[in-house]
Amino acid sequence: MTLPFLFLAQIAVIAHRGEHLAHAENTLAAYRAAFDVGADYFEVDVRTTADGHLVLLHDATVDRTTNGKGAVREMTFAQVRALDAGGGASVPTFEEALRLASQGKAGVYVDCKDVAATALVAALERTGMSRRVVIYGKPAFLKEVQALRRELRVMPEATSVAVLQTLIQELSPRVIAFDHRDFQDEIIRLAKQAKADVYVDRLGPADTEGYWQDAMDRGATGIQTDRPAELVRYLRSKGLRRQ
Numbered sequence: 001m002t003l004p005f006l007f008l009a010q011i012a013v014i015a016h017r018g019e020h021l022a023h024a025e026n027t028l029a030a031y032r033a034a035f036d037v038g039a040d041y042f043e044v045d046v047r048t049t050a051d052g053h054l055v056l057l058h059d060a061t062v063d064r065t066t067n068g069k070g071a072v073r074e075m076t077f078a079q080v081r082a083l084d085a086g087g088g089a090s091v092p093t094f095e096e097a098l099r100l101a102s103q104g105k106a107g108v109y110v111d112c113k114d115v116a117a118t119a120l121v122a123a124l125e126r127t128g129m130s131r132r133v134v135i136y137g138k139p140a141f142l143k144e145v146q147a148l149r150r151e152l153r154v155m156p157e158a159t160s161v162a163v164l165q166t167l168i169q170e171l172s173p174r175v176i177a178f179d180h181r182d183f184q185d186e187i188i189r190l191a192k193q194a195k196a197d198v199y200v201d202r203l204g205p206a207d208t209e210g211y212w213q214d215a216m217d218r219g220a221t222g223i224q225t226d227r228p229a230e231l232v233r234y235l236r237s238k239g240l241r242r243q
Helices: 028-036 077-083 093-102 117-127 139-148 161-171 185-193 209-217 228-237
Strands: 012-015 041-048 052-058 107-112 133-136 175-178 198-200 222-225
Touching: 012 028, 012 198, 012 228, 028 041, 028 093, 028 209, 041 093, 052 077, 052 093, 093 107, 093 117, 117 139, 139 161, 161 185, 175 185, 185 198, 198 209, 209 228, 222 228
Parallel strands: 012 041, 012 222, 041 107, 107 133, 175 198, 198 222
Antiparallel strands: 041 052
16 A cells, blocks of 8 residues: 555545544544544545635535535634534534544545645644645646645546546656546556556445445555445455454
8 A cells, every 4th residue: 555554454445524424524523433433544625714724514615514504715714613513513624633533543535625735735744644644636736735745645536548647747646536437447557557546436326345346356445435334344354454
């Protein structure tokens, strides 16, 4: 595996928005539950408040996941923090999630929805988590991140053979993200030739043992799932976890 701290994993288990089937998504409880069941990463969605704080919400508005209304970008941190994100939980900050991960062996899969590269890198450095994250975002943003800290593991979306060829030339990524649309054999082959890890989404109808196995058979080294506990158990049953 590319990441030095994942001593036990041959296939990285990535908990989508934390363990969010039993806990409110993108909350500290969901993240804690994810690594409690053995996930190697929990995925977070980073956004920026009107006064520059980094908070974790998937949507551009707070409407779906909290008891409030409004665009995250137009709300202060105090306004966002006062909301109920589910079960009485507050919307966490990015640094809170990073510090939680730092307590154990979990890494953080950072989906950069709306954040400046400088703020992202500063948070990673303050928490000592620079070596334990993969950073997903648009290519222009990932170039900004690399310009600040070349050693950070940026993770672009594969998209197509032509796009991935350009991304490999420009970013030399050690991890490449795939979803159901671009998880195609010729694109996977190109990622493997570049010696990059292949992290694929297996969500919704594709979040099953059959699709997990298909992903591994075709070269995936990490799987993003809504069912981290079940995926961990499946990998153990196949001798693909040493724990």
